[in-house]
Amino acid sequence: MSFFIYILTNPARTVLYIGVTNDLERRLYEHGQGLGEAGKFTGRYQCNLLIYFEISPDAVQAIAREKQLKNWSRAKKEWLIGTLNPNWEPIDPRTWNG
Known part of the structure; x- marks a missing residue:
């Protein structure tokens, strides 16, 4: 089973x-x-646009990565998003070919 670490925006x-x-x-x-x-949080701030995701092979690694990203500065998160999705376009995981 795969696990996904994802970033949403409004x-x-x-x-x-x-x-x-x-x-x-x-x-x-x-x-x-x-x-x-x-x-x-996501409802209050209308965060429902997927702009970044990673795949992890197990839950422990995925949770550790989530915690790592949550501790990053906004600038570092923006840099990470830009590596996969430079225009911050909403991603449809069913059709994304990254």
């Missing part, structure tokens, strides 16, 4: 959210539908 590209999941399409659907507890 339409204005002013907020970044970093998460981890074992089913990226399902998780993006949940973010987009506002599922889960009301008032959570």
Whole structure:
């Protein structure tokens, strides 16, 4: 099973959210539908545009990478996003060929 570390942003590209999941399409659907507890970060800031993701072979590595990215500065996160997606275009994981 693969795990995904992902970064979402809002339409204005002013907020970044970093998460981890074992089913990226399902998780993006949940973010987009506002599922889960009301008032959570992604709903409050409308973070539902996937702009970056990585694949990890196991949960332990994925969680460690998520924590690492969360501790990075905004500038370093922007640099990372730019390496995969320089224009910050929303990514559809079903059609992405990176």
